[in-house]
Amino acid sequence: MSDPARRQAVLRGVRELLPLSPGIFAWGLVTGVAMVKSGLSTLEALGLSLLAYAGSAQLAALPLITTLAPLWLVLVTAIIVNLRFVVYSTAIRSHFGHLPARSRLWLGYIVGDIMFVRFSNLLEREPEYPHKIVYYTGGAVANWVVWQVSSIVGIFAAQLIPQSLGLELAGTLALVALVVPLCRHLPTLGGVLVAALVAVLTHHLPMRLGLLCAVVAGMLVALGLEHRRQQRGVGS
Amino acid sequence: MNEFAGFDTYVWLAILGVTLATFITRSSPLLLGARLRIPPLAEAALRFAPACALAAIIAPDLLLENGQVNLSLDNARLISGCIASAIFVYFRSISGTIIGGMLVYWLLTFGLPGF
Numbered sequence: 001m002s003d004p005a006r007r008q009a010v011l012r013g014v015r016e017l018l019p020l021s022p023g024i025f026a027w028g029l030v031t032g033v034a035m036v037k038s039g040l041s042t043l044e045a046l047g048l049s050l051l052a053y054a055g056s057a058q059l060a061a062l063p064l065i066t067t068l069a070p071l072w073l074v075l076v077t078a079i080i081v082n083l084r085f086v087v088y089s090t091a092i093r094s095h096f097g098h099l100p101a102r103s104r105l106w107l108g109y110i111v112g113d114i115m116f117v118r119f120s121n122l123l124e125r126e127p128e129y130p131h132k133i134v135y136y137t138g139g140a141v142a143n144w145v146v147w148q149v150s151s152i153v154g155i156f157a158a159q160l161i162p163q164s165l166g167l168e169l170a171g172t173l174a175l176v177a178l179v180v181p182l183c184r185h186l187p188t189l190g191g192v193l194v195a196a197l198v199a200v201l202t203h204h205l206p207m208r209l210g211l212l213c214a215v216v217a218g219m220l221v222a223l224g225l226e227h228r229r230q231q232r233g234v235g236s
Numbered sequence: 237m238n239e240f241a242g243f244d245t246y247v248w249l250a251i252l253g254v255t256l257a258t259f260i261t262r263s264s265p266l267l268l269g270a271r272l273r274i275p276p277l278a279e280a281a282l283r284f285a286p287a288c289a290l291a292a293i294i295a296p297d298l299l300l301e302n303g304q305v306n307l308s309l310d311n312a313r314l315i316s317g318c319i320a321s322a323i324f325v326y327f328r329s330i331s332g333t334i335i336g337g338m339l340v341y342w343l344l345t346f347g348l349p350g351f
Contacts, residue, residue, distance in 0.1 A: 195287075
């Protein structure tokens, strides 16, 4: 990390992640509290947070673990709940192709909702940015640190944090701040509206499968709208 | 399970299972890289993945209360989300959006302090 341009890129990744940290922190806190309240010991809750690093899969696994569900079911549930990450990693995979397998393994492990969007924002604005991997690493590691610190605080202070505060809303609001600027592009706005509608209509599906349906439906509609717009552009 | 392997062993194996799920879903597309071939149309659709994923996570959080759609003014999370969006549009501040939205939510839920 001696190269100053690379160090700049790391810091830029961290800097563009930090404004979102109140949302990440609140989310981690709530997840930490939920793990302890479901009956995991402090050590187990720490292990789940530090190893799995996947909030929604952790929360989905809790009721299974406390009812001694078969291990294969825990694994399959966590994979299905995490399916949106397959979409994220597939979308960005071409930028990591030159790296050794071990780097790709760890850089994939730290993909989260927020850093995926941040990285996509960067690629949209500056497709030729030379230090994009370093930028990504800086932001994703910062996200990991904020999440783990807040989760650990939640685990140890579970009894002190009242559920009535509704802290998980802060995580949602962080995502609101990320989605609003993307809606200026009309085909994207169409996709956003469809994804929102489908997500609400399918929220009753188990293992967050509705979320996946919504993402796919939204992407297809946005693609269709953009295709139409381009055709009309060529025709006129 | 309790009698022979012990609850603790089970829990740790389950934790490793969730960890494995993280690696499988997040790392395998990066490990496969160019070997993971998908139709060009699907590749083009992935450009919209960030916005659509965000919308799909946000919408149920803001619109549903106890599993029912609530579009009325007494849905505090929906109102906070709308005001948070407005804050972002005006001030372009992400942390301001999060903190402002939460303050609105607490004001709507708990009222003004001292009243």
